[in-house]
Amino acid sequence: MQISRTVAPNISWARLRPHIVGWAFISPWLVSFSFLMVYPFIASFVLSFTRYQLIGEAEFIGFENIQRMLFEDERVADALRVTFTYVLLTVPAGTAISILVAVLLNQSVRGIPFFRTSFYMPSVIGGVGLALLWTTILAKNGPINAALGLVGIEGPNWLFETAWALPSLALKAIATAGAAMLIILAALQGVPQHLYEAVDLDGGGEWAKFWHVTLPQISPAIFYNVIVTTIGVMQSFVEAFIMTNGGPGTATLFYGLYLYRQAFEFYRMGYASALAWMMFLIILALTIINFRVARFWVYYEGEE
Amino acid sequence: MASKVSRRSFLKVSGSVVAGAAVAGCVAPAAPTAMDSAEPSSERVALRFLNKWGSGVRRELMNGFLDTWAEENPNIGIIFEPVADFDRRMPILVAAGEWGDIMLFFDLQLSAFHEIATDLTPYFEASGTPFPGQEGSELIRIPNHVGYEPGKVKAVPFQLNIVMTGINKDLFREAGVPMPWEHDHNGDKWWDWHDYREAACAINDLGEDIIGSNFSVGNIEQDGLVNWSVANGGQLIDVENKKGSWNTPEFIEGQQFAVDMICQDGCMMNVDDYQGLGQALGIYPWAAGVQGIASRGSGYWVSRSEADLTQVAWVRSPNTGQSAGLGSMHFHIVTTQSQHPAEAFEFITYLANFENQKNxxxxxxxxxxxxxxxxDTDYQATWGSPEAVEAYLDALDNFIFTPQLPGVLEWFGEIKILWGDVLRCEASVEEQVVIVDQKTDEILAAHA
Structure with a gap:
């Protein structure tokens, strides 16, 4: 016997069931998304207008945090300067090197799986472990300085000299760009062979193939990497937290680290929330700019 | 035999679980109700105890304390939860409402979080125990505004850190310099800062891999450095007026002496250089001062057991004759979440008793x-000489606490940056003290 469960004249149980089943299946994600993403997102926005020190009530202070952040706190300017410099040091160089390595790893030579694994391996190691490893590599008595010593060069104290600390962190970031390399390698393998044959017919050489075929064809993958890497680098934290603690002075004071200090060392959660929102807006602006500029250099199949 | 579950039943159950979990996550824990009585209950209770002594020698000590406690107090169980990365995680636990019954804080943390600490005054009074530092108390003084307000105590001290000088006696002998207690300044055998410099430079000359002196890079990097000025009569902050106090002759003279050792003599490493090298060699310079590098061991107390190291009081300023500097303290509090504050109070006073503290x-x-x-004569016997004991006791009597003012945590963060320029020999002491004082005034005013 079939039981009709009519809730309303036009809404039958049979029609509702797929929706309910669907919602039930996504509910674990929905709950965690709501509580772990949406709620903190809204809460941090509200907190950015308050003075809140982890315990007790948050006190509404209007735009005081924003005023301090924009006009009074010179460390915000330091942190932004360091972070943007880091982006400029790592994103272009990291992208160029990951393209170069991907092109090399796309060749058919003996032992290529070993080289691919070797270049990708650093990306698999966790952030903290990698940071500790590089702390040892870049130590005053570490292997880099030992190697320099063999050719008569006295290496600096990489992580603790103002001039070298940020470039050292950038070196670490560039040398561990395996994930970007992998994406570009995948894109390289999707470049149609007939395009290269067309260049051959036109009498073009290897450079012409790379410049007129390879680069345009992999430009969406490069664009994706630029976007993701820029966002990731803007949010850098672990390197400075583990390797230099922001020093010497403010030489590696990343914005993320400064935000963390305000929140969990100085217990100024309201101010830290305001800083977080400014970071969000900066990243949003950068991403929009990247998309606008992409029109001029990213090629999609089927476009004119 | 496995029973078949229909899809509908599965969906019902999973839906209920998800909804239940969501509701459970939203419901605030039941509000704790502090017991009216200051006397411990005779029923069996269990207390959550959050402390950082979770590894190495400290863990062994803590296990011993807990074992003895369990034997003597079968009705008061202690659930010990060691908190690794304590300085950073404790605030997070506070924010998350994970307070347990008993928490350990260092003084500046407690200054910020004192609202979650139960007023222990009734428990002190009920047990007939004087407040810490007061006449008849076996506990030493604790800083104002932290666990201690006039007529009110909110914390029991557990651990004291006063800036000390760790010396490697092997290297002193090798360099042929007198031990700190082997000098003679008109009958006073304790060394002063000129003797310190002489020793540091002589040790420095022993070889490229030996560093004569460094200063503390512990929780508060400048502990070791500002000690030169504090022992010389300078103030870290003018607490009374809530203003900067570095631009004074006493403070500047102490700083200039230390900075000259870095920038002119090269007998003391600045904090950045030492960090790079220290990490390479596995050195953790908790105690400040002349500490020739012992390449064995990874921490001060480990080095102490493996090299001939001794911890002695700070050097004297030749101007004031003082060897006392800064001190910081860790406290146990009973949280306002605890439903067994009397029992918790009993446990934290047990941890501060003579026997445990001697261990x-x-x-x-x-x-x-x-x-x-x-x-205690056993303890004094570890200090090297009668002169060292005298200097140690002088340091204890006269050390000053880090000022417990709102904003001091931020101030320390800023000072590390500003004074770093001086330590890297990129700015002069006299110019930078003016900038430090301006910044101090700004920060303290913002937190007022």
């Missing part, structure tokens, strides 16, 4: 907060 002192992991231990 802590003899292990070399911290200075004791029990005043009786300072007079």
């Amino acid at each position: 802590i002192a003899l292990s070399g992991t911290a200075e004791p907060v029990n005043a009786g231990v300072w007079q």
Whole structure:
């Protein structure tokens, strides 16, 4: 016997069931998304207008945090300067090197799986472990300085000299760009062979193939990497937290680290929330700019 | 036999579980109700105890304390939860409402979080125990505005850190310099800062891999450095007026002496250089001062057991004759969430008793907060000489606490950056003290 469960004249149980089943299946994600993403997102926005020190009530202070952040706190300017410099040091160089390595790893030579694994391996190691490893590599008595010593060069104290600390962190970031390399390698393998044959017919050489075929064809993958890497680098934290603690002075004071200090060392959660929102807006602006500029250099199949 | 579950039943159950979990996550824990009585209950209770002594020698000590407690107090169970990365995680636990019954804080943390601490005054009164530092108390003084307000106590001290000088006696002998207690300044055998410099430079000359002196890079990097000025009569902050106080002759003279050792003599490493090298060699310079590099061991107390190291009081300023500097303290509090504050109070006072504090002192992991231990002959026997004992006791009597003002945590963060320029020999002491004072005034005003 079939039981009709009519809730309303036009809404039958049979029609509702797929929706309910669907919602039930996504509910674990929905709950965690709501509580772990949406709620903190809204809460941090509200907190950015308050003075809140982890315990007790948050006190509404209007735009005081924003005023301090924009006009009074010179460390915000330091942190932004360091972070943007880091982006400029790592994103272009990291992208160029990951393209170069991907092109090399796309060749058919003996032992290529070993080289691919070797270049990708650093990306698999966790952030903290990698940071500790590089702390040892870049130590005053570490292997880099030992190697320099063999050719008569006295290496600096990489992580603790103002001039070298940020470039050292950038070196670490560039040398561990395996994930970007992998994406570009995948894109390289999707470049149609007939395009290269067309260049051959036109009498073009290897450079012409790379410049007129390879680069345009992999430009969406490069664009994706630029976007993701820029966002990731803007949010850098672990390197400075583990390797230099922001020093010497403010030489590696990343914005993320400064935000963390305000929140969990100085217990100024309201101010830290305001800083977080400014970071969000900066990243949003950068991403929009990247998309606008992409029109001029990213090629999609089927476009004119 | 496995029973078949229909899809509908599965969906019902999973839906209920998800909804239940969501509701459970939203419901606030039941509000704790502090017991009216200051006397411990006779029923069996269990207390959550959050402390950082979770590894190495400290963990062994803590296990011993807990074992003895369990034997003597079968009705008061302690659930010990060691908190790794304590300085950073404690605030997160506070924010998350994960307070347990008993928490350990260092003074500046407690200054920020004192609202979650139960007023222990009734428990002190009920047990007939004087407040810490007061006449008849076996516990040493604790800083104002932290666990201690006029007529009110909110914390029991557990661990003291006063800036000390760790010396490697092997290297002193090798360099042929007198030990700190082997000098003679008109009958006073304790060394002053000129003797310190002489020793540091002589040790420095022993070889490229030996560093004569460094200063503390512990929780508060400048502990070791500002000690030169504090022992010389300078103030870290003018607490009374809530203003900067570095631009004074006493403070500048102390700083200039230390900075000259870095920038002119090269006998003391600046904090950045030492960090790079220290990490390479596995050195953790908790105690400040002349500490020739012992390439064995990874921590001060480990080095102490493997090299001929001794911890002695700070050097004297030749101007004031003082060898006292800064001190910081860790406290146990009973949280306002605890439903068994009387039992918790009993446990935290047990941790500060003579026997336990003597064990802590003899292990070399911290200075004791029990005043009786300072007079203990076993402990004094570890200090090297009668002159060292005298200097140690002088340091204890006269050390000053880090100022417990709102904003001091931020101030320390800023000072590390500003003074770093001086330590890297990129700015002069006299110019930078003016900038430090301006910044101090700004920060303290913002937090007022």
